[in-house]
Amino acid sequence: EVQLVQSGAEVKKPGESLQISCTGSGYTFTSHWIGWVRQMPGKGLEWMGFIYPGDSDIRYSPSLQGQVTISADKSISTATLQWGSLKASDTAVYYCARLNMGLLTIDYWGQGTQVTVSS
Amino acid sequence: QSALTQPPSASGSPGQSVTISCTGTSSDVGGYDYVSWFQQHPGKAPKLIIYEVTKRPSGVPDRFSGSKSGNTASLTVSGLQAEDEADYYCNSYAGSNNLGIFGGGTKLTVL
16 A cells, blocks of 8 residues: 655744655655645645655756755655745645656645744 | 636535636646646545546546546536535646646535
């Protein structure tokens, strides 16, 4: 069974750094793109970027490039999303998602990680 | 890239049918047969219910159907049930150098 399990909720202060993770199981982690999707409070879904764990090819959303860093450690089947300096506007639920490139869709989602940034 | 356009809300009574639209451009919805629909219940992760415009993953009831005409894709939910009350998002492929585009979401209320 394919599963994407994300790390737990985080409460941080503005200016702090943060890394959240997404661990895949039940499939070959290096053979599928993993994407990160942001959902701000009461808002819709927004792509942040993708990574192909097989070769660490990364694509960022133009609007978010430079604000976050996406990486993957294929030895532990884990993708990560990190911030160097959080802002209050980073408060959101962040989902990781597996892309099915044959169907050009997302076929599996993580459970989501709530990130709250508040002073 | 702009989000695909969805109506913010839709509603119907149990047993009725409701259709949600998703309008893009010839560079996304109109240019490819790779439109997906996702259902999201409050506090839950989205779930794939339609891919490649019309196809349903295993386990998704056939009450859910998709279609496309020109730059507009549509999701129809027939025989509405209480558990269909959720947010629905469309997503379209938009070319190899693009991350794909989501719609703004539609809140479906079962009256």
